[in-house]
Amino acid sequence: MPKIIRISCSMKIFCKFPTVKYIKTSFLIINIKSFIIILNNLLLLHSDKYCIYVITWMQNIQLVEMNDAYALILALITVCFSNSAKPTDFDFLKVIGKGSFGKVLLAKRKRDGKCYAIKVLQKKVILKKREQKHIMAERNVLLKNVKHPFLVGLHYSFQTTDKLYFVLDFVNGGELFFHLQKERTFPEPRAKFYIAEMACALGYLHSLNIVYRDLKPENILLDSQGHIVLTDFGLCKEGISQADTTTTFCGTPEYLAPEVLRKQPYDNTVDWWCLGSVLYEMLYGLPPFYSRDTHEMYDNILHKDLIMRPGASTAAWSILQALLEKDNTRRLGYRDDFNEVRGHEFFVSVKWDDLEQKKLPPPFNPSVESQYDISNFDPEFTEETVPNSVCYSSGQSIINASVMEADEAFLGFSYAPPSEDSFL
Numbered sequence: 001m002p003k004i005i006r007i008s009c010s011m012k013i014f015c016k017f018p019t020v021k022y023i024k025t026s027f028l029i030i031n032i033k034s035f036i037i038i039l040n041n042l043l044l045l046h047s048d049k050y051c052i053y054v055i056t057w058m059q060n061i062q063l064v065e066m067n068d069a070y071a072l073i074l075a076l077i078t079v080c081f082s083n084s085a086k087p088t089d090f091d092f093l094k095v096i097g098k099g100s101f102g103k104v105l106l107a108k109r110k111r112d113g114k115c116y117a118i119k120v121l122q123k124k125v126i127l128k129k130r131e132q133k134h135i136m137a138e139r140n141v142l143l144k145n146v147k148h149p150f151l152v153g154l155h156y157s158f159q160t161t162d163k164l165y166f167v168l169d170f171v172n173g174g175e176l177f178f179h180l181q182k183e184r185t186f187p188e189p190r191a192k193f194y195i196a197e198m199a200c201a202l203g204y205l206h207s208l209n210i211v212y213r214d215l216k217p218e219n220i221l222l223d224s225q226g227h228i229v230l231t232d233f234g235l236c237k238e239g240i241s242q243a244d245t246t247t248t249f250c251g252t253p254e255y256l257a258p259e260v261l262r263k264q265p266y267d268n269t270v271d272w273w274c275l276g277s278v279l280y281e282m283l284y285g286l287p288p289f290y291s292r293d294t295h296e297m298y299d300n301i302l303h304k305d306l307i308m309r310p311g312a313s314t315a316a317w318s319i320l321q322a323l324l325e326k327d328n329t330r331r332l333g334y335r336d337d338f339n340e341v342r343g344h345e346f347f348v349s350v351k352w353d354d355l356e357q358k359k360l361p362p363p364f365n366p367s368v369e370s371q372y373d374i375s376n377f378d379p380e381f382t383e384e385t386v387p388n389s390v391c392y393s394s395g396q397s398i399i400n401a402s403v404m405e406a407d408e409a410f411l412g413f414s415y416a417p418p419s420e421d422s423f424l
Helices: 032-044 066-080 123-128 132-143 176-183 188-207 269-284 294-303 314-323 337-342 352-356 398-407
Strands: 005-014 021-029 052-059 090-098 102-109 115-122 154-159 163-169 220-222 228-230
Touching (some): 090 115, 132 163, 176 269, 188 228, 188 352
Antiparallel strands (some): 005 021, 154 163
16 A cells, blocks of 8 residues: 655745745655655746755655655655756767776766766666666765765766766876786886875775775776876775675676685775786786686686796885785785785885875876867777767656656665755
């Protein structure tokens, strides 16, 4: 039997004009979907483009289950911010990346010309692969990244009936993978600079009880000055403190830690294994246990000793051995996480405070000419035609998108940052 909810509320409409209006209403609804439709109808009566609608007071909400209250709050948040961003706010200029669920596009916001990277994902593909939890985890982690210098920031997230949109920083120095392909290897000082910034980013995520789980050159970007920026948080695992473990088998084959391959419980030390793998690849051109045969590569990771090669310093080889220790309880970072890693002799010359404040000059400048520069992206992507469907979706009205929030697996996906206009 549908639950009856009585809502009494007053809504303020904040405009850039001096008038402030109030709408008062009291009505009965039988479910969340009906509530959203009624509320949207109210909003559409006052659709001045400068208005932001905020529910400022509610009372007499009678709900049978706490889950209903949670869903209602998320739906309200969605509706309040549903005008904040939509596909037609942007000009989609170039494809700059592709993934399992969609594409990443360079987009320009029409009202001010600011550039963003917009990740456009297909809902039906996500649902078919049952990956909605990973998408929501990515959204949650992105919200925590805003203030960190080495993590990509989220500006908006929104959805239409068939797509999800992440509006992210446009970082146009190119993927580390792109530069490694061109140069094959990096000098040790350059590799050390990148690894130190990556370690800072991983340490920050670990401090929030988040395990990254997918550190690899394809997920590491360079900004226009040459600092690293971690992106793609779809495999992050939340709620894992230093004493906690998880068992999910995921990651990229070349960078999987032995305990993951053994399907044993693992902790945040898998990220330090990946850090060692990326350092090794930057110094020598391939991941440490690489083979074209995946089964042979897995056997190498589990059983083969790390082979010392010429060309790296004693300190570099020492940290590689410490990070690529097959027993995670003896691996660098197991005892004291980032503090232990940063204390290794390999980083003795690094001024960590200056590094985290981006005061140290990067060893390589990607030569970015403007905010629209895409010269550091693979032509395989940039020469692809931008699909018309990214800026149009059937039924992408406020009502339809909001109802989708309440009815589907992407409840609470939409986000817009608090602003002075919204008084939040």
